[in-house]
Amino acid sequence: MRIKRESIKENLTGYLFIAPQLLLFLVFVVYPIIEGIRLSLYRINYQSETFIGFENYNRLFADPVFVKSTINTVVFVVFIVALTVIFALFVSSAIFDKNAKYVSFIRGSYYIPVMVSMVVMSMVWSFLLNPANGLIPYAARQLELTSVNFLGDTNLVLPVIIFVTFATNVGSAIILYVASMIGVPKDIFEAAEIDGASRLEIIFKILIPMVKPTTIYIIIMNIIAVLKIFVVIQLLTGGGPNNASTTLMYFLYNNAFKYNQLGTASAVGVIMFLIALVLSIPQLRAMFKKD
């Protein structure tokens, strides 16, 4: 009897400690997911909601702008994540064994644009790329290149956005890699050096395989971050020219808050939710294996 009462009390203490977090979590995380799935099956006009099954989804897949948004989002994810991993590996493997001041200087230089935020960086890039009085079109004219309107050209707009997003955000991956590389025991490198391995061999055959868990983490976190890419689209291109640079998040936002298509927007949200969930399975498995 006593033992039972003790364990009830212990349970209760535990629940009390998690209660505030759990309550917020249920209201602002769990409920919106359930409600989002429900809304995606309805047609919503101001006050009235009509159940229409999967029609929102059917219409989405028939909508060329949605298809374009999906393709663009996938293109952004693939290229931005690949560039980020390759460049961050290059920077981190060059600096990780140098003196601490130099490491923190380089790391800081790449991280500052992350801190300053995508909003501010998008504004600067929109000025730098402005066809009439931006620095980059000016340089392009000096070099007598044919196209100077980088954001107005359907073929150039995606590469430009990929570059801007990558350059702004690569700093977080560098911080993660440097931390992880500093953690690799020094004697492994020393042993390899004694065996006559060159620096490049050490980097490719020892260092990069050793930081693989960090690589997986960076890939997943960046996929999730690029999946919701929005600010740079809104501030640089507005999805244009002619929907050439629209993304899923931008499409969702427009449907929800400009065209008042809440059912459609919810369906886009559910699709993005499922993508995020599937993509995060490897990371979740890695995290739970650790425990």
Next chain:
Amino acid sequence: MMGMFRKGNKNKKKKEKIDIILNGLVIFFAVLNLFPLYWLFTSSLKNSSDVVKMPPDWFPKTITFSNYVDVFNNQPAFRWAFNSIFVSLVSTIALIIVSCLAAYAFSKLKFKGKNVIFIIFISSLMVPKEVMIVPLFRIIQDLGMVNSLNGMIWPNVATAFGVFMLKGFFDSIPDSLRESARIDGASEFTVFYRIMVPMVKPGIGALFILNFVQVWNDYLWQLVVGQDENSKTLMVGIATLMQDLNPNFAYKMAGATVAAVPMLLIFIFFQKYFTSGISIGAVKE
């Protein structure tokens, strides 16, 4: 012996050469990556004609602060800044309180369903709140929190990120510490508040900085919730300058600088918390 020495030396030199080339490139790209910020800052100090002059002035010839005066005169920039600071600060403090409590429970207490709840918490980390922005906005509407800073704050406190991060810190404190204090008659909350919380201070510091910046830059949600002039945050307000009819780029750049400076200062003063905080979030193996 001479020969051996020379060979070793030569080998080392060759290695250093590649290393020097790579590091040279790293420095070159670092400077290039900072150039847009240099351009932002110097453009904000130019007058409206110098800023669009081609060929450009690489250094501003005459320095003017009039763009900054205009930003603060034409726009409620102080109000925006106050809103940003308030939202970031309150979200972060509230997050630290609720996630400290929960992380402690997940780490040190025993209760039914603990593992299941924890797994659900952690799984949610991978789903950005933006994908459920429609139902989330409707909740905020129902709670009467549209155009209020409350609406920007509470969804951010719901994230499980703090629990995930702080649990690791509580895990590293030996259980015996709690048990002996409990035997001495301290209540669970006293143990938590007097013994455990002071020991996870580095984790709280890192979480504070990371979350503050996260909320400060939480543009899309703040854009949706704060629609009237009074509830705009700095990021949302500054971004509207881009759509402003005023064609003066120096003015827009001054606005962007105003939004950038607070974060730059935070980074310069708290750099070590960032580097530790970000890595704590990652898998360590």
